[in-house]
Each structure stands twice: as structure tokens, then as C-alpha cells.
Amino acid sequence: MLRINRRQCLYATAALAFSPSGASAQRELRALNAFAPNFVFSREISQVFYENVRKASAGAVTFRVGGPDVVPFAEQFQPTAAGAFDMLFTHPAYHSGTTAIGLAMDAVAADPVKRRESGVIDWVDRHYQKLGLKVLAVVPTGTKGFHFICKSPLKASSPALAGMKVRGTVSYHPMIKALGGAPVVLGGGEVYTALERGVIDAAAWGLTGVLDFKWNEVAKYFTRPSFGQASLYVFFNLKAWQALDSGMQRLLTQEAIKLEMESVQRFDALARAEEEQMRKLGMQETLFPDADASRLDALLEQGIWEIARNKNGTEADNMHALAKRAGLSS
16 A cells, blocks of 8 residues: 655645646746855755756746845845845844744744644744745754854853853854853854954854864864754745746745755754764864753753744744644743
8 A cells, every 4th residue: 555654745735736837937036045155054955945946847947046245144134025036045043133933943843744734834924924025945954953162161060151252143142141151143254263363262053064164173172962953944025926826836835845854854964974074173072061951952942932022922922832732842
């Protein structure tokens, strides 16, 4: 008997009644990317998506992509929502001053199937549509998402970051403070020099990308255990999305779901490979004391929901309740 798993069902649903003729007209989509083209998130997410769409459309859909050199990463939300660009690939921390609902997905378990089946992604999509954007994909970057890169080992007793100046986006700030550190806001491209000059003592970052920035040259420790998870977003300008024919919408949706489903395994493998390479380059793990290690996930999750509630009030509460009912958040 033929068995169809839940992932295959999602693919099939997205592809239902898709006709290649819906994407037959040549179309170039204008995209903004928050990351440089050679960075791991670009290589392993946005560029994978663009290539898959190109192939699925038999070359009918292509992309003209601009990065942070065109529009700074923290300023890309508004021009995309206004229609200057068709698409945006970013992390929602970069527009948390506008809304923190997207950021709250970093407090929702990295289970792409349950996220869609539970309605959480649809709920977030409806929120962003009020701001002029369609949520096309919410892409988890692995089973676990984060660690700290440090110039010196962690403190042996809790709180492990006591007295340390730690780079982190807004999503890390409550956690860094709870662990005794002082948050510092810096873009990824500024961290190398800040570590080298002692402006910061550590940097919170994902499990991939450290070697892209060559931070191993100026910091010799990475923390364990890893914690939390991160999701990157593919947005579409809402009016541009609504102007697409149904065949094109189905094609893009199908490839967005495929991207989500394949990302966890791909990034888990990338994280393992990066850790192996960091060790070969002389970096060492430094361990959180047990009192801190046991609460890392909870600290990050609680801090993210706090940020979302402070910015979005009852909307964040409603999203949290939906995620809890689905078993995707505590």
C-alpha cells in the first residue's frame, strides 16, 4: 500500500491544480536580501529558493537581487512593503521596531509541518498582510539555532556572562541580561573589528556563519550547549502577490513549503560541519555552568515573547496561545 507522509501531503496541497501555463509568461522579480550573497543564509536559503523557482517555472521566473549594499539590512522592510521591491529575504529582528510578531516565531518550535498544520504561519501571514507584505516562507535554520562566540572562556559559576559586553540583536537582549551580560547592538559585519579591539567580549550568533565572518581569528571559544532556534523569512509585497495569477502563486507557495521542509536537516548538517572546522582552526568549546545551561532555551523563549508582547500586546498573546495549543511553545 502506498504511504504518503505529512510532508508529501503539504507539497501536494500546495501543488494542487497547478498548471505550468500559469507561470509561462517571462517574469523578473525584484528581491532584497538582508545578507551578502556569499553568506550562508543567502547560499543555503534564498539562492536555493530562487534556483528552485527558476527550475520549477522552466526558466520563466528569474530574480534581480539587491543586498544590504543597495538598501541597509535594517531599512529593507518599508521599501518592500511600499512596492519598490517584490520580495524580501530577512530576519524579523531587523524590523522589530515595526512589529515583533515575526520575531516571535523564534520562540516557536522548528517543526515546519506543525507550524503550517496548526495555522501559526497563516496567523502570522494575516498579521503581515495588514502591513503590506505576504509571508511566503518561514525557514528554520536547524533543530538548534544559537551559540555565543567568546574571546575568553565562560565564567565557571552562574551567571556565565557576568561583566561581559555581548553583541546581540534585540531577540537576545533579555537572555544576555539574565546571564549577567550587557547587550551591544552591532551588525554581523561589525563584529570582527569589535572583538579584535575589545569593544565586545562575545557575540551571540547562529550555529552557521561564524567562519564566513572569520571570527575564529579574533575569538577562540564557542559555547555549549547550543540553544533556541532561528527562522528566516521570505516576504512578498502584498499588492504584487495579489497581481500574480493563481498558477504563479501556487508555484511560489509549493517551492516555499519545500524550502521550509528541507531546511532543518540541511542546517543541522551545516552546523555539524562548521563546528568540526572551527575545532580544526583551533577554537574550543566553553561550557555553561549547569545552572545556566538548564535554562538557556527558556530564557531565550521567554525573552522573545516579552519583546513581542511589549511591541504588539494582545496580538502577541493570541499568537502565543495558538502556538501553545499546538505544542509548539511553552
